[in-house]
Amino acid sequence: MSKAASPPFPWMPVSLLGLLTIVGYGTWFYAFGVLLDPILDDTGWSEAWIVASFSATGLLGAAAAPVxxxxxxxxxxxxxxxxxxxxxxxxxGLASTTDSLAVFVGGTSAGGAALGAFAFYHVTQTLAVRYAPRAPARSVGVLTLWGAFASTIYIPFTAGLVETGDWRLTMRVLGAIAGVALVGLAVALPTTPTSETEQAPSRGLAFLNEPLARRHAIASFAIGITIxxxxxxxxxxxxxAGLSLATAAWLAGARGTAQFIGRLxxxxxxxxxxxxxALRLSYAAIAAGVGFLGFSGNxxxxxxxxxxxxxxxxxxxxxxxxxxxxxxxSDRLGQGMGSMSLVMGISVAIGPVMAALIGGGSVRWVGPAVAFVAAVIAVAAVDKRRPLVEVT
Structure with missing residues (x-):
């Protein structure tokens, strides 16, 4: 008796999730860096407050990720x-129309946190695995290739909108695109199939206390500090280290191209x-990279x-x-990935503060050193034992 043929790969749902990832990250996470100076020049608001609100937005989104x-x-x-x-x-839209810093912070925090909670990788990767339970590696790989275009599309697109109009018009356009795209995707995406893995239903969040999950959380926290x-x-x-601002900015932008190559x-x-x-190898490459960063005057x-x-x-x-x-x-994959997103979101916010405090305001050497040590901890924390769930 011949084996049943494997179901076809769900290209359409996974590609739609790729679009969701691009919009989710591009609308505020990547657009913010382009919008910051135009906002400051026009309003005279405190840069510290605006940057702090952006960081807080990331934390709020991470906090809601398990939900x-x-x-x-x-x-x-x-x-x-x-x-x-x-x-x-x-x-x-509200943030784009106000002259009040408090209203701006409230509007961007709500919009940015919502996208961070419901349109980032912990959501789209979970759904991609659900759509292709027999090919999880392929579905996540295809999805993240789509996601790699978020900065490539949104950074120049945002800059073009600012040059054509102003930051207020740009934010309204970005918000409108996000609204239409997410509502449209909510209609277009099919319901995910139920798990095909035969296992007893998991109870609550007890699975997060398993050794493999704990070590994954430690590794995620450590690498988040580095990132x-x-x-x-x-x-x-x-x-x-001695590079010109133009050269440093070019190198930082070129890193995005290398990230795409890394996903192939x-x-x-x-x-x-x-x-x-494979995860250890990626963390080790990051550790080596930040080692080079410390000596990047050349x-x-x-x-x-x-x-x-x-x-x-x-x-x-x-x-x-x-x-x-x-x-x-499999029946708790969403909560598991959401919880890891929370862990990493917290450490991403802690990392820069830690480097600044240890370095007394100067991160020239302390930044790469702390980032390197954290990445090495991440390498050591990944557990190579047999996974809890076998995915075929």
Whole structure:
């Protein structure tokens, strides 16, 4: 008796999730860096307050991530996705019309946190695995290739809108696009199939206390410290080392291209060495990259940071999703990935503050040193033992 044919790969749902990822990250996470100076020039508001509100938005989104995961597990993600689109459109629209810093912070916090909770990778990767339970590595790999275009599309698009109009018009357009896209995707995305894995239903969040889950949380927290330092201080570290601002900015932008390259062989690597070893390799590449960052006064060494660190960071996101699909029970995958998003969101916010405090305000050497040590801890924390859940 012949084996039943495997179901076709769900290209359409996974591609729609890729679009959701692009909009989710692009609307505020990537657009903020372009909008910051135009907002400050026009309003005279405190840069510290605006930047702090952006960081707080990330924390709020991370805090709500487990809720998003639970809604996915309960098959209620589509109404939540539509509501996120409405909140985003209203929040950014309100922020674009006000002369009050408090109202601006409130509007962007609501819109940005909603997108961070319901349109980031912990949501889209979970759904991608649900749509393709027999090919989780492939579905996450395809999804993150789509997601790699978020900064490539939204940074120049946002800059073009600002140059054509102003920051207020730009925020209204970005908010409107997010609203229409998320409501449309809530309608277009099909209901995810139920788990095909035969296992006893998990009780509550007890699965997070399993050794594999604990070690994954430790690794995620540690690498989040590294990523936070890199996101905030990479240009500052390179200019402090002696590079011009233009060169440092170019290298920081080129890292995005290297991240895309890092995602291309992910499925091939995971199939050959397993998700745990692949995750260790990505963390090790990040550690090596931030080591180069510390000595980036030489442009060639700075380019080493771009290539090695960028490839590691690019590979990290899909491999984390694949690894999570193997260590968390399938009926609690959403809550598991949401919880890891919360852990990493907190550490991304802590990393830059930690580097600044240890360095007494100077991150020239302290930033790369703290980032390197945290990445090494992440490498050591990943557990290579047999996963809780076998995914075929």
């Amino acid at each position: 998003a995961g639970k809604l996915i597990d309960l098959q209620r993600f589509r109404p939540a996705l539509a509501a996120t689109g409405v909140v985003g459109a209203v929040g950014f 936070g330092i890199v996101l905030v201080y990479q240009v500052t570290i390179m200019t402090s 062989p992910v499925i091939w690597i995971v199939e050959r060495v397993g998700s745990a070893r 442009p060639l060494i700075g380019f080493g940071y771009v290539v090695i660190g960028g490839i590691g960071i690019g590979a990290m996101s899909p491999i984390q999703g694949i690894h999570a699909s193997e260590i968390f029970p």
